Amino acid sequence: MAFIIDLWLPIVASGVAVWFASALGWMLLNHHAKDLKTLAPDAENAMVALLKSHAVAPGVYGYPDFKTMKKTPPQGPIGLLRVWAPLNMAKPMLFSVAWFLLTAAVMAYLGHAALPKGAEFAKVMQVMGTAGVLGFAFGGVVCDVWFQNARRAMILNFVDGIVYGLIAGAIFAWLWPK
Numbered sequence: 001m002a003f004i005i006d007l008w009l010p011i012v013a014s015g016v017a018v019w020f021a022s023a024l025g026w027m028l029l030n031h032h033a034k035d036l037k038t039l040a041p042d043a044e045n046a047m048v049a050l051l052k053s054h055a056v057a058p059g060v061y062g063y064p065d066f067k068t069m070k071k072t073p074p075q076g077p078i079g080l081l082r083v084w085a086p087l088n089m090a091k092p093m094l095f096s097v098a099w100f101l102l103t104a105a106v107m108a109y110l111g112h113a114a115l116p117k118g119a120e121f122a123k124v125m126q127v128m129g130t131a132g133v134l135g136f137a138f139g140g141v142v143c144d145v146w147f148q149n150a151r152r153a154m155i156l157n158f159v160d161g162i163v164y165g166l167i168a169g170a171i172f173a174w175l176w177p178k
Contacts, residue, residue, distance in 0.1 A: 007108040007172075010171055010176070011101065011104045011107075013171050014107075014132075014167065014168035015100040017167055017168070018136070019093075022160070023093075032156060034152065051083065058083050059082075060082050061081040062079070063079055106131075107131040108172070110127070111172060114127050115128075118176075118178050121174070121176070124172055125173040128173060129170070132166065133169075135165065137157075137160075137162050137164075
């Protein structure tokens with residue numbers, strides 16, 4: 001646990017900075033606004049009415065029933081339906097910052113093992129920036145592929161991860177123990 005003691009400041013600073021970068025990207029730049037398709041108003045109204053009439057609880061549903069698809073190949077559309085509970089922004093924001101802090105802590109563990117105290121900025125940036133890009137950019141690609149996210153959304157998610165990784169790497173390099 002020595003890495004936590006030695007690197008607590010860059011862990012906290014990079015986790016919070018990445019959270020701010022994420023929040024700015026999503027809210028100010030709004031660059032993911034086109035990631036989801038919208039239904040025609042009449043289709044949306046019918047879908048909402050159907051979900052309400054069946055009291056569908058929040059969750060992720062596969063249709064037709066994925067467990068029976070091997071026995072009976074589907075004749076119509078196949079898909080996932082994600083139903084959200086009423087949105088409380090505080091909970092996802094807190095989870096996001098916790099996740100960014102956890103990622104920064106894992107980066108710190110790697111950096112502590114790979115780099116000596118007093119390492120040069122460029123070397124710390126190389127190692128920690130790479131760790132950050134791996135942590136923030138590569139993890140979601142498989143899910144994006146399997147859940148058929150639009151190519152544009154996949155690319156933007158990946159670019160976001162690169163930016164977050166480089167921000168975290170730069171903060172670690174700046175605050176690396178002397």
